[in-house]
Amino acid sequence: MRKPFIAGNWKMYKTTAEAKAFARAFTKLYNSSDVQTAICAPYTQLETLIEAFKGTDIKIGAQNMHFAEEGAFTGEISAKMLKEIGVDYCIIGHSERRQYFGETDETVNLKLRKAFSADIIPILCVGESLEERDGGKAFDVVKNQLASGLKEITKEQASSLVIAYEPVWAIGTGRNATPEQADEMCGFIRDTIEELYDDVVSDQTIIQYGGSVKPANATDIMNMPEIDGALVGGASLIPEDFIEIVNF
Numbered sequence: 001m002r003k004p005f006i007a008g009n010w011k012m013y014k015t016t017a018e019a020k021a022f023a024r025a026f027t028k029l030y031n032s033s034d035v036q037t038a039i040c041a042p043y044t045q046l047e048t049l050i051e052a053f054k055g056t057d058i059k060i061g062a063q064n065m066h067f068a069e070e071g072a073f074t075g076e077i078s079a080k081m082l083k084e085i086g087v088d089y090c091i092i093g094h095s096e097r098r099q100y101f102g103e104t105d106e107t108v109n110l111k112l113r114k115a116f117s118a119d120i121i122p123i124l125c126v127g128e129s130l131e132e133r134d135g136g137k138a139f140d141v142v143k144n145q146l147a148s149g150l151k152e153i154t155k156e157q158a159s160s161l162v163i164a165y166e167p168v169w170a171i172g173t174g175r176n177a178t179p180e181q182a183d184e185m186c187g188f189i190r191d192t193i194e195e196l197y198d199d200v201v202s203d204q205t206i207i208q209y210g211g212s213v214k215p216a217n218a219t220d221i222m223n224m225p226e227i228d229g230a231l232v233g234g235a236s237l238i239p240e241d242f243i244e245i246v247n248f
């Protein structure tokens, strides 16, 4: 049985003071439930949130990491550094990183390998652009992102993987995929995981939908059979909105 998994992606929002205020407000609203909740925050807010949510079942994730163990990579953060402070998850291959920071399927693959070896659960983001969807290429694009991103990832590693289907055209645009469109692609992702591994792995894989998930559409999205969770950007910044999504 897959446990629903709702993760916030704060992107480059919130100072330490703002993160503390969020944690205070969110803790008051939050009751631990059958849903796994996580917040993927900027690096400088990770320890603040880990401390603030101590004693709850809320997990903390990063939004990126480097693929090397360590080295002369100015400005980068390693998986080991994240693990040391108690980070459980890391978003890998978000479309904003692919679009603005030169992330490729190759670097995504290297980062996945490193995350697994450091015992960090990766949230692998895949998704097509509007042009690709309109051109009828959405399924091919996602399949390729999965096949190259998961190269040489073992079956054992893949069984703890989280995948977020985030159509680029739905991120931050207020234009979400319909629950049916999202479900269709999440089902296709599950079939692809079965092809790459087997049905045991595909049954276990948590597949989230991300892209303009809001309190108003969360229930419809979460009720779809192939969708196990949501990766929430904008609405995860507001405690009252994020709690409504967590309590879908």
Ligand code: PGA
Residues within 6 Å of the ligand: 009, 166, 170, 171, 172, 173, 174, 210, 211, 212, 213, 231, 232, 233, 234, 235
């Ligand atoms: P959004 O972002 O909910 O603001 O569309 C989702 C994401 O980029 O993970």
